[in-house]
């Protein structure tokens with residue numbers, strides 16, 4: 001990939017493989033309003049959103065921790081979130097991806113991701129791994145039984161596996177996006193390197 | 208090859224296709240607002256990248272603005288900072304801003320169409336998922352994240368894979384009292400909230416052909432609530448008539464040339480879609496939602512279904528509702544008529560026609576929030592304001608308001624709000640607030656009755672005596 005504008009180049013964190021415990025959140029249709037409520041969108045930088053990740057599930061009205069919410073449960077930890085179907089629907093707020101990465105998540109596993117969230121996640125080095133509904137169910141069951149179980153996510157070979165079990169599934173990812181994640185590139189670099197084509201397109205347009 | 212409306216607009220905007228990869232798609236218009244743009248401007252500055260095409264950007268402040276005393280400094284300091292940052296960024300980068308106090312200010316999806324910024328055949332994006340609204344003009348319009356806002360700033364392009372296509376056909380006559388909002392709530396209830404993921408939807412059939420531009424915008428607006436990135440309706444005479452004469456619409460000969468082009472856009476006869484659905488207009492009734500996603504909707508006379516599922520039950524628990532329960536007759540204390548779904552002049556006309564000569568119920572707090580300064584002016588000019596005020600409704604200044612509860616317009620915890628907005632997510636209208644999505648007519652009737660009532664039975668009866 002040629003890069004005309006060196007100054008424009010900023011490295012995202014590279015992603016190759018990850019081995020971690022996982023945090024289960026088996027709720028369907030988790031929307032970005034739940035991930036980060038609107039009242040926390042007043043910030044003008046990308047930093048610090050992790051503090052309010054899942055705010056209204058994590059804390060009660062009086063700001064005390066909700067004991068039975070999984071992020072407040074010391075039994076579970078890790079940088080992989082395993083969530084119910086249709087994760088990230090609703091608002092396009094990229095603040096949701098920032099909140100998840102700021103909290104320390106690197107991978108989200110679900111049986112379905114909403115389009116805009118998926119794009120936002122990938123643009124922030126957060127890998128959405130889509131698995132079959134049965135795999136998701138089994139993963140959740142294993143994690144519940146043994147919270148210390150290690151999950152392996154291999155981006156290069158595109159598979160996810162639960163260690164000590166035969167749970168393993170290949171996942172799909174756009175080849176271009178994979179290359180970006182593995183090398184820490186982002187779309188801006190690529191688009192800017194194509195400026196000549198963009199200008200030629202503009203000049204050629206009739207409408 | 209036979210092409211769909213979506214194919215025609217998409218293909219004409221492809222700058223380059225990466226081998227076995229995404230395409231570089233050119234964006235004609237980029238709408239920005241205060242909440243999702245600051246980090247994108249910061250990114251440009253950090254990386255020392257200039258804005259590529261500032262003249263193709265239109266900015267307004269809407270999500271986080273107060274709807275009272277807009278001429279005064281914003282009270283909430285964080286909101287103030289965010290709104291000011293938009294002004295500073297626009298000024299620094301030479302972007303046109305229709306900010307607070309400007310006669311063109313409004314919810315980005317209300318003000319852009321009414322100014323003629325939105326035109327058929329365009330590609331449009333905004334850091335807001337309801338950008339799908341603009342598809343009503345036969346435009347490819349979709350919401351993007353802030354990283355993508357920065358990409359469009361830097362290159363006026365996005366890297367995308369072409370979505371699949373879906374057509375939803377609706378023929379027949381809508382019953383009296385059934386509005387475009389009911390049509391889209393019905394479709395989402397039938398298909399579910401993720402049925403559209405990966406797709407761009409075209410709405411076809413005589414129901415949409417006969418619909419006003421305002422109605423078409425309401426429908427396309429909620430495409431995202433079934434997971435679709437966007438929705439489109441073929442441009443026709445209704446579209447051209449709406450665009451003609453608008454502030455930024457092409458004029459004179461230029462306009463005629465455009466219309467000739469726009470006429471070539473509708474889907475070719477025989478073009479194929481990846482997925483097709485057909486519904487019968489006669490089956491649609493006024494809709495209300497009972498859960499915490501827009502797919503959890505029922506006809507106003509129906510009962511909440513009995514589904515054994517943990518997420519479903521969690522949702523009902525949040526709403527304080529039960530399986531088998533009817534919403535009809537449910538006492539309601541809050542009514543919100545506003546948001547980019549239903550805050551155009553036509554929505555307020557419908558509400559005012561019902562409300563005229565009536566009073567809101569004593570228990571109800573009824574909020575009217577116009578989508579733009581222009582709509583606010585029109586409400587006044589057409590005498591609707593008097594009707595609302597006489598009925599005890601509170602009229603505010605334009606903005607997103609209680610649709611997302613970012614400013615002080617919030618619904619208290621535990622309270623039900625019949626709302627014309629588009630999302631009934633947990634806490635969307637305020638922590639613990641319980642949202643029931645409905646049309647402006649159902650909302651108006653709820654405000655008057657103090658509970659949910661079936662307007663269609665009323666409409667079919669002889670005109671009720673004015674109070």
Ligand code: SF4
Pocket residue numbers: 269270314315316335337546547548606607610611628629
């Ligand atoms: S009115 Fe509501 S849905 Fe529309 S842009 Fe504003 S916050 Fe978003």
